[in-house]
Amino acid sequence: KKLNSSEFRQMFLDFFKEHGHMVLPSASLIPQDDPTLLWINSGVATMKKYFDGSVVPKNHRITSSQKSIRTNDIENVGKTARHQTFFEMLGNFSVGDYFRDQAIPWAWEFLTSPKWLDLPKDKLYCTVYPKDTDSFNVWVKAGMPADHIVKLEDNFWDIGEGPCGPDTEIFYDRGQENNDVAEDDPENFPGGENARYLEIWNIVLSQFNHLPNGKYVDQPHKNIDTGMGLERVLSILQDAPTNFETDLFLPIIHATEEMTPGKKYGVNKEDTTAFKIIADHVRAVSFAIADGAFPSNSGRGYVLRRLIRRADLNGQRLGIKGAFLYKLVPVVGKIMQSHYPEVMDQRSFIEKVIKNEEERFQSTLATGLTLLDDLIDKAKKSPDKTISGKDAFKMFDTYGFPYELTFESAQDAGLKVDKKGFDAEMKAQKERARKARGDLQSMGRQDVTLMNIRDKSEFEYGVYEGPHAKLVD
Ligand code: ATP
Ligand code: MG
Ligand code: MG
Ligand code: MG
Numbered sequence: 001k002k003l004n005s006s007e008f009r010q011m012f013l014d015f016f017k018e019h020g021h022m023v024l025p026s027a028s029l030i031p032q033d034d035p036t037l038l039w040i041n042s043g044v045a046t047m048k049k050y051f052d053g054s055v056v057p058k059n060h061r062i063t064s065s066q067k068s069i070r071t072n073d074i075e076n077v078g079k080t081a082r083h084q085t086f087f088e089m090l091g092n093f094s095v096g097d098y099f100r101d102q103a104i105p106w107a108w109e110f111l112t113s114p115k116w117l118d119l120p121k122d123k124l125y126c127t128v129y130p131k132d133t134d135s136f137n138v139w140v141k142a143g144m145p146a147d148h149i150v151k152l153e154d155n156f157w158d159i160g161e162g163p164c165g166p167d168t169e170i171f172y173d174r175g176q177e178n179n180d181v182a183e184d185d186p187e188n189f190p191g192g193e194n195a196r197y198l199e200i201w202n203i204v205l206s207q208f209n210h211l212p213n214g215k216y217v218d219q220p221h222k223n224i225d226t227g228m229g230l231e232r233v234l235s236i237l238q239d240a241p242t243n244f245e246t247d248l249f250l251p252i253i254h255a256t257e258e259m260t261p262g263k264k265y266g267v268n269k270e271d272t273t274a275f276k277i278i279a280d281h282v283r284a285v286s287f288a289i290a291d292g293a294f295p296s297n298s299g300r301g302y303v304l305r306r307l308i309r310r311a312d313l314n315g316q317r318l319g320i321k322g323a324f325l326y327k328l329v330p331v332v333g334k335i336m337q338s339h340y341p342e343v344m345d346q347r348s349f350i351e352k353v354i355k356n357e358e359e360r361f362q363s364t365l366a367t368g369l370t371l372l373d374d375l376i377d378k379a380k381k382s383p384d385k386t387i388s389g390k391d392a393f394k395m396f397d398t399y400g401f402p403y404e405l406t407f408e409s410a411q412d413a414g415l416k417v418d419k420k421g422f423d424a425e426m427k428a429q430k431e432r433a434r435k436a437r438g439d440l441q442s443m444g445r446q447d448v449t450l451m452n453i454r455d456k457s458e459f460e461y462g463v464y465e466g467p468h469a470k471l472v473d
Contacts, residue, residue: 003238006338012063013064013090015116020061024064028291028292029291039069039288040067042227044204047095051206060096061097062095063091064090064091064093065091066089066090067088067340068087078273078274078280081198082229084280084283085281088230088231089227091226094222099205100134111170112124124170126150128149128168129167130151135168136151150190154191155169157206162209164209167203169203170203171197174196198235200228204225205224206219234247248335249279252278253275253276255328259320263318271318278311278314281307281311282311282325282329285304285325286350286354287340289346289349295353305357306402308361312324316369326350326352326354330351333347364398364400368399372395372409376409376410376413385414386417389423390425392407393429396422403419
């Protein structure tokens with residue numbers, strides 16, 4: 001079936017609505033009452049209050065399309081076909097209501113019924129936990145060919161204590177032509193890391209309680225949570241080789257092409273990756289800012305800073321001059337508007353925040369990049385193939401390159417970075433800043449304004465403030 005992104009998102013929610021679920025809007029990307037989590041990274045992360053019993057939902061069957069950010073996938077973006085930092089997770093949840101006997105057949109029905117996605121059954125595979133014969137049997141009964149069910153030891157979700165259980169994941173066979181590895185490679189099976197079998201949906205069957213004494217007992221109220229990658233399924237529906245050639249990304253990519261001196265998406269690998277990174281990162285930062293995050297030097301803010309600077313670095317590689325990422329905000333806003341009005345609603349604010357952050361970086365980006373290339377050349381010739389901590393720190397301190405940017409570029413070139421050395425430089429700088437502040441205080445100055453400026457100065461923590469920043473005016 002050829003569906004656009006809004007139609008597909010709506011179809012998923014409609015399916016579960018027809019099966020008695022209440023449709024909840026996406027929660028904020030910023031966790032509301034979970035200090036342990038930097039970003040909402042899945043649908044279930046927003047449902048904790050229902051699953052732990054602290055809030056009783058009006059309906060024990062819930063469905064949603066949840067905005068998610070995964071920073072652990074930053075380096076996958078543009079390299080794999082299937083990862084972004086920002087993506088939408090479609091999910092259905094049973095809070096002590098139905099269990100696998102319904103969750104699995106519904107998944108199968110949604111994927112294969114002509115009324116719904118109508119995917120070819122012979123392209124679908126799943127993995128189950130080897131001891132979870134119940135799931136195996138329910139899958140077979142639903143219609144999954146038994147030889148398409150792969151037993152996988154990893155399919156058990158357990159954080160050490162509390163609710164846990166097996167999961168069962170659904171894969172789509174993109175065909176041998178999409179394979180990264182040979183047919184007889186052990187990685188060539190659903191659950192492996194290759195591009196042939198695309199993981200599309202994870203069904204978590206939370207049925208046990210892991211007790212402090214190590215025993216597993218049955219939970220009185222078993223729960224279901226599932227997560228389906230919207231962009232991944234869309235890539236199948238739209239015959240796209242990766243998530244990026246879908247209607248969620250192409251307009252962003254085309255708008256980016258317009259800003260380059262004639263670079264085209266899909267011509268060579270390097271440029272194509274840069275286009276993908278920019279398209280992903282602008283979505284992530286637009287939505288994160290819409291939800292109240294702000295570039296800074298720690299926590300969420302640091303992630304934003306890193307994403308914006310990384311996007312600009314890739315823009316530079318495509319020959320784009322000056323701040324540009326902010327110009328893509330309305331493109332993102334328009335694509336997502338039907339389900340997520342927040343980016344369009346706050347468009348000019350988001351643009352300003354991104355532009356401001358870009359301008360801080362842009363003034364030194366070109367020279368920084370030249371120096372980085374020199375450092376890489378130098379390290380390639382060095383016996384230990386390593387960029388020194390001092391050099392990495394200079395990239396950070398003088399040119400505003402977050403450590404990770406230098407690290408990733410080094411890694412791409414097959415090099416290492418002396419992280420210990422970098423940390424030592426950072427520590428020394430903080431110490432210098434602390435001393436300077438101490439000296440100032442000891443001067444007994446009463447100038448409140450000056451003290452305030454200094455207290456607020458992020459430079460103290462080693463943040464790059466532009467080429468003309470001074471510690472004290
Ligand atoms: P993968 O193994 O491909 O990294 P995962 O096992 O980490 O995926 P889950 O935690 O099971 O993913 O999340 C549920 C679903 O969300 C996945 O089956 C996939 O469809 C989607 N998904 C997960 N991570 C991403 C991502 N970075 N970008 C896009 N979709 C994702
Ligand atoms: Mg993953
Ligand atoms: Mg996986
Ligand atoms: Mg998974």
